Amino acid sequence: MVKRMNRALQNFIAQETSAGIVLFCAALAAMVAMNSALAPYYLSFLDIPVAVRFGGLEIAKPLALWINDGLMAIFFFLVGLEVKRELIEGQLSSVEQASLPLIAAVGGMAVPAAIFLYFNWNMPANINGWAIPAATDIAFALGVLALLGRHAPVSLKILLLAIAIIDDIGAIIIIALFYTAEVSGISLMLAGVGTLALFALNRMGVIRTAPYILVGIFLWICVLKSGVHATLAGVIAALAIPLSAPDGRSPLKRLEHMLHPWTAFLVLPIFAFANAGVSLAGLEITDLMAPLALGVAAGLVIGKQLGVFGFMFLATRLGLVKPPAGVTWLQLYGLACLTGIGFTMSLFIGNLAFVDPGQIETVKLGVISGSLVSGLLGYLLLRFVASPGRTTG
Secondary structure, three states: OHHHHHHHHHHHHHHHHHHHHHHHHHHHHHHHHHOOOOHHHHHHHHOOEEEEEEOOEEEEEEHHHHHHHHHHHHHHHHHHHHHHHHHHHOOOOOHHHHHHHHHHHHHHHHHHHHHHHHHHOOOOOOHHHOOHHHOOOHHHHHHHHHHOHHHOOHHHHHHHHHHHHHHHHHHHHHHHHHOOOOOOHHHHHHHHHHHHHHHHHHHOOOOOHHHHHHHHHHHHHHHHHHOOOOOHHHHHHHHHOOOOOOOOOOHHHHHHHHHHHHHHHHHHHHHHHHHOOOOOOOOOHHHHOOHHHHHHHHHHHHHHHHHHHHHHHHHHHOOOOOOOOOOEHHHHHHHHHHOOOOHHHHHHHHHHHOOOHHHHHHHHHHHHHHHHHHHHHHHHHHHHHOOOOOEOO
16 A cells, blocks of 8 residues: 555656646746747737637636636646545645644745735735745646655655645635635625535535536636636535545546646646746846845745744644654755745736736746745755755654
8 A cells, every 4th residue: 555655656746747847848938939039929829819608608808817717727626636635535634644734834825925025015016916925836846856866755755745735725715815806796606506516416426527517617607707716616616526436436536637637738838838928128136126026036935945944843843743754854944945936826826916017027037036046946955965864853
């Protein structure tokens, strides 16, 4: 059983490594396109009007918003599946297992937000971006960790995965509570009906996934029209998918297995290509020192280190949790640096926080620079400094 779990984890990490490379290439392609003669075509591509009409119902948006509201709902659906599985039978299924990553994730969200607010407290127009550096990009972070091979023990990879999943839960809650526009009562009521229908299917023991997906699409439309961010519909639908079935074949695990490669190698790279294009024309060092960019970058680089590592260290010293076996404190510090790779989720929250194109460009600058520094620092620490020695235990 243990060997099978280790093999599954290794396969997952291997896939995340490839996904991280594809994600990086997509982001690089966006940067190249935005800073070359292709820039007008790149922007025109993102601005292509796309409309879907069914009777009196019409959804008309530029392509970029279809990517952010539609494709990313699939990503959040997968996140919801992973969260449910981990809470029921995975790394978060017991208080003892969940305590350390939970404390680390809370610190990794709170301290970066505080650092962002420190740099932007006197800039009211920027305050809404406080949650941008609180997120961790699981594909990039696990990809970097996987590249380290034997220099990163399995327990470190499991801890990073657990922290990233809790971080995703935190991001979902933050989006629901703080990044919701004006709410349409009728649409929200219909969304409630869709939610009840999903969980009624679960209670009735329906194990075919098609009914859940059909109701999920209805829920997505209602949430989109309600003013609450549409990607949350993906999470709600995922939580209704049954984990077990009489025939022993888990509908949830089947969907998770099916969706993971599509999400890793298509959905997230398309999102990265649509959102990572930053114009470097006329860029000066002072642009990186602007409060918004600096708050995001410092939150990712410094805030994640202080929050994740600091909270883990204090919690273990106070006897609240047990440190992972076979891992040194320096390795845990390297892991804390890797959680500063915000990229996908940070860009996503940045698009929710601001509508001004100038602010969004500045956010992209902070996210990309902060994520690059965090990833490089974490890799170098774990590869050349954090050698096996005195462990935390």
